[in-house]
Amino acid sequence: MYRKDDVNQLKFENFYLPFGGKLRSDNRWVILAKQIPWARIEQEYGKLFCDDNGCPAKPARVALGALLIKERLGITDRETVEQISENPYLQYFLGYPEYIEQEPFHNSMMTHFRKRFSQDILKQINEWIVKESISDNNQSQETNSDNNDDNNPPTNNGKLIVDATCTPADIAYPTDLNILNEAREKTEEIIDAMHEPFIGIEQKPRTYRNKARKSYLSIAKSKKPSYKNIRKAISKQLGFLRRNLAIIDSEAFKGRLKYLSPRQYRLLLVINEVFRQQQYMYANNIFRIDDRIVNLYQPHIRPIVRGKSKNPVEFGAKVSISLVDGFSFVDKIGWDSYNESCDLKEQIESYKRRFGFYPESVHADKIYRTNDNRLYCKTRGIRISGPPLGRPVEEDKQLKHQKKIQYQDEIDRIAVEGKFGQGKRRFSLARIMAKLAITSESVVMVSFMVMNLEKILAGILSFLLFLAEYVLNRLLYICSGLPKLKYYCLWQAA
Numbered sequence: 001m002y003r004k005d006d007v008n009q010l011k012f013e014n015f016y017l018p019f020g021g022k023l024r025s026d027n028r029w030v031i032l033a034k035q036i037p038w039a040r041i042e043q044e045y046g047k048l049f050c051d052d053n054g055c056p057a058k059p060a061r062v063a064l065g066a067l068l069i070k071e072r073l074g075i076t077d078r079e080t081v082e083q084i085s086e087n088p089y090l091q092y093f094l095g096y097p098e099y100i101e102q103e104p105f106h107n108s109m110m111t112h113f114r115k116r117f118s119q120d121i122l123k124q125i126n127e128w129i130v131k132e133s134i135s136d137n138n139q140s141q142e143t144n145s146d147n148n149d150d151n152n153p154p155t156n157n158g159k160l161i162v163d164a165t166c167t168p169a170d171i172a173y174p175t176d177l178n179i180l181n182e183a184r185e186k187t188e189e190i191i192d193a194m195h196e197p198f199i200g201i202e203q204k205p206r207t208y209r210n211k212a213r214k215s216y217l218s219i220a221k222s223k224k225p226s227y228k229n230i231r232k233a234i235s236k237q238l239g240f241l242r243r244n245l246a247i248i249d250s251e252a253f254k255g256r257l258k259y260l261s262p263r264q265y266r267l268l269l270v271i272n273e274v275f276r277q278q279q280y281m282y283a284n285n286i287f288r289i290d291d292r293i294v295n296l297y298q299p300h301i302r303p304i305v306r307g308k309s310k311n312p313v314e315f316g317a318k319v320s321i322s323l324v325d326g327f328s329f330v331d332k333i334g335w336d337s338y339n340e341s342c343d344l345k346e347q348i349e350s351y352k353r354r355f356g357f358y359p360e361s362v363h364a365d366k367i368y369r370t371n372d373n374r375l376y377c378k379t380r381g382i383r384i385s386g387p388p389l390g391r392p393v394e395e396d397k398q399l400k401h402q403k404k405i406q407y408q409d410e411i412d413r414i415a416v417e418g419k420f421g422q423g424k425r426r427f428s429l430a431r432i433m434a435k436l437a438i439t440s441e442s443v444v445m446v447s448f449m450v451m452n453l454e455k456i457l458a459g460i461l462s463f464l465l466f467l468a469e470y471v472l473n474r475l476l477y478i479c480s481g482l483p484k485l486k487y488y489c490l491w492q493a494a
Helices: 028-033 038-046 060-073 077-086 088-093 109-116 119-133 136-147 176-198 209-220 227-253 262-284 340-355 371-379 396-425 437-480 482-493
Strands: 159-168 302-305 313-324 327-334 361-363
Touching (some): 028 437, 038 060, 038 119, 060 088, 060 109, 060 437, 077 109, 109 437, 119 327, 119 437, 159 396, 176 209, 176 262, 227 262, 313 340, 313 437, 340 371, 361 396, 396 437
Parallel strands (some): 159 361
Antiparallel strands (some): 302 313, 313 327
């Protein structure tokens, strides 16, 4: 069940501290708390629960706030709970009316929070946050676009920067031999679990695990094994795995699957698919297959070919984003490798839905500049970056003008690369530690949301710094005239 609490923003003066004092209004967590629409989030979050059954869930502000704190500080779930219990500013950020010494919730609740905030909910929350903090010029144009009639459609305005990247998961680099060896070891554990109730009653089936382990280590410990030896080792591991799966089938025929835990049963289903894929690739002497599984515990992960010199292939989710005035919007998260140029039309339409008009220009990589996308942008009066089609112009002035525009387009597109760098160096996009697909998507969405909040916070702090400097300069100017005023008063008194 869920109890809808009053999520009105507390004033920092009313936050009770048992050890005295009060919170500062210029603290970063106090400022950030005012930038998030907690009431609207509460309405969407409350729809996930019933009103009268079960234990009451944590408020939406506590759930989302804890995820934002974890991502912004770059700490673990356990450390997040510890920091919240020790820091009154973090408790104020979560909406508590007073400081509490005990832990507000167990660290295992962080996983449930990530499951409850789906990709669609977090995408909507991110748009709410950014729309409140987008530039005043775009806000006024968005307001005017709602009042325009069909005879005066809004003109194109703004720059849309799009790109895609891969967010690698926390898995070991997968090889066929390692995957088969791990699958064989797990089938041995499954056989042990199915035979455990019958120890001393029946003879345990032979699995030749020592022989299989020795065969695997002979190649795994080699510095540069040849292709022939690797293929031979894969053949042996396939034979051991085939034998283990046959034993499991015979045990399952006797009704002994009930002795397996849900985790082991899920692993068994994944291992059967892994064996089918590896057997097919070995028999046909190929190295790719559709929906290839590269990790037993995260079967949703797929290899993403990026073509980079350092990491030509990455394993994780592929993320397409749009960048507008430094704020990022996650448009798509996919676990299968796809061509990101197919997302450009939807990203442009999303831009129009958010701001009420099409962008003036679209800055994208070469892969986005297909004939279909060019025609789509041309019919809507949108200029797409990059050189135009056809023969290059011969006039020197026009050629210089085109090169100047192309150079400026490349400079503008650097912003999205910097956003990826910020997410992978400062935040957790370089290695997603979540294990499920839905929790991994939540981590990605929260990372971009925190980056937007960081930009908002930097803008507010810079404005406050400018205001303080202006006030200080005025005070110094006024104080500089005080000595003259003092002597003038003494002369009048004399």
